[in-house]
Amino acid sequence: MDPTVLDSAALDSTALDPTAEDPTAEELTALDPAPGQLPQPARRPTMYFIGVSTGRSSIRTVFPRWAEELGLGDVALVGIDLPVHAPAADYRRVVEFLAADPLSLGALVTTHKIDLYQACQDLFGEIDPLARLMGEVSSLSKRGGRLVAHAKDPISSGLALDAILAPGYWACTGAEAFLMGAGGSAIAISWYLTRPERGADRPSRIVVSNRSTERLATLAGLHAELGTDVEVRTVHIPDPGDNDGVLAALPAGSLMVNATGLGKDAPGSPLTDAARWPAEAIAWDLNYRGDLVFLDQARAAGVRFEDGWVYFLHGWTQVIAEVFDVAIPTSGPRFDELGRIAAAARR
Ligand SMILES: NC(=O)c1ccc[n+]([C@@H]2O[C@H](COP(=O)([O-])OP(=O)(O)OC[C@H]3O[C@@H](n4cnc5c(N)ncnc54)[C@H](OP(=O)(O)O)[C@@H]3O)[C@@H](O)[C@H]2O)c1
Structure with missing residues (x-):
């Protein structure tokens, strides 16, 4: 078997992407491997985007x-697309390539954070405590030749949440958070929202729904291990219509999070158009691109909605800082300038 060819070459990842036919800037993706292939060895310092x-x-x-x-010099960003829940062997081949290739400096991992962590744990030279706790990896970098796995989502999703909700929001409203999807981001958000340091400024309850039961068990297990003293209820929802029922029972001001990837990684929304939103609800889609039906539904219902743009800014700056070993602040004039640059280049 050709060692540069991945098992998932047999799967059609573009079928999952509703925007696949949109044009791409060819020169920006020229170094990307063909679907199901590994990249060529890097010829300049290179960061990968695994999604x-x-x-x-x-x-x-x-x-x-x-x-x-940021003064990073002549560096490259290369994308590696894998289908959702790709074969473990593919994650391993990608990580083994990255670890062995001298000018490949690291990667941001999205969507595959849990699956990649599970498949590759033994390949990491160092695992940060949050990655170990959450069982996920969103940042791969190298220090002294060792591959370092970080979970940055607990930090970046928290920074994004702080930009959406005023301090004291939960203490004032007594509202709940409803996380649809129990993947890496939902784990990170539920951890951030329930941290004891937040005192009274925590949701009165967190409800997490998911299509498969395994992810729910992992999330519940994490909170049991942490001794989380906010109620975290997990609900198995094989059919998206069932999320409507949970939504209808939530108190005013509750936060609804689409953490399923539906609208970007696959078409649709975790809710139906008939969903009844609580008064003064806030809808947050973790994504900012794709056909975000969930946000369309919130808009149509007159509900405040937020997309994943600020999450994108924090997620990327956190990982770029690790990969290129540079300091990037999370607020202030320098962060604002990076935000302005990103907004001008956004597509
Ligand atoms: N703006 C940003 O910068 C940013 C940052 C982080 C994440 N994101 C986005 O947020 C999304 C979630 O990320 P993640 O890392 O948490 O992904 P993930 O680990 O793949 O989790 C997604 C979860 O949603 C569930 N799900 C998928 N399709 C579903 C459906 N049809 N009905 C019900 N549940 C479904 C999956 O359940 P199963 O176990 O059944 O598959 C999985 O547990 C991704 O699209 C990612 O790109 C954006």
Whole structure:
């Protein structure tokens, strides 16, 4: 078997991407391997983006401008697309390639955070405590030749949430959070929202729904291990219509999070058009691109809605800082300037 060919070559990842036919800036994705292939060895310092439809992301146009602003020099960003729940052997081959290739410096991982962590744990030279706790990896970098796995989502999703909700929001409203999807991001968000340091500023309850039961068990297990003292209820919802019922029972001001990837990684929304939203609800889609039906539904219902743009900014700056070993602040004039540059290059 050709060692540069991945098992998932037999799966059609573009079938999952509703925007696949949109044009891409060819020069920005010229170094990307063909679907199901490994990249060529890097010829300049290179960061990878491991996702599902990486060619469509705004990071392709934003990264070169950020690299200039941050003084990173002649660096490249290369996308590696894998289908959702790709074979473990593919995750291993990608990580083994990255670990062995001298100018491949690291990667941002999205969508595959849990699956990649599970498949590759033994390949990491160092695992940060949050990655170990959450069983996921969103950042791969190298220090002294060792591959380092970080979970950055607990930090970046928290920073994004702080930009959406005023301090004291939960204490004032007594509202709940409803996370649809129990993947890496939902684990990170539920951890951030229930941290004891937040005192009274925590949801009165967190409800998490998911299509498969395994992810729910993992999330519940994490909170049991942490001794989380906010109620975290897990609900198995094989059919999206069932999320409507959970939504209808939530108190005013509750936060609804689409953490399923539906609208970007696969078409649709975790709710139906008939869903009844609580008064003063807030809808947050973790994605900012794709056909975000969930946000359309919120807009049509007159519900406040937020997309994943700020999450994108924090997620990428956190991982770029690790991969290129540079300091990037999470707020203040320098962060704001990076935000302005990204907004101008957004597509
Ligand atoms: N804006 C940003 O920068 C940013 C940052 C982080 C994440 N994101 C996006 O947020 C999304 C979630 O990320 P993640 O890392 O948490 O992904 P993930 O680990 O793949 O989790 C997605 C979860 O949603 C569930 N799900 C998928 N399709 C479903 C459906 N049709 N009905 C019900 N549940 C379904 C999956 O359940 P199963 O176990 O049954 O498959 C899985 O547990 C992705 O699209 C990602 O790109 C955006």
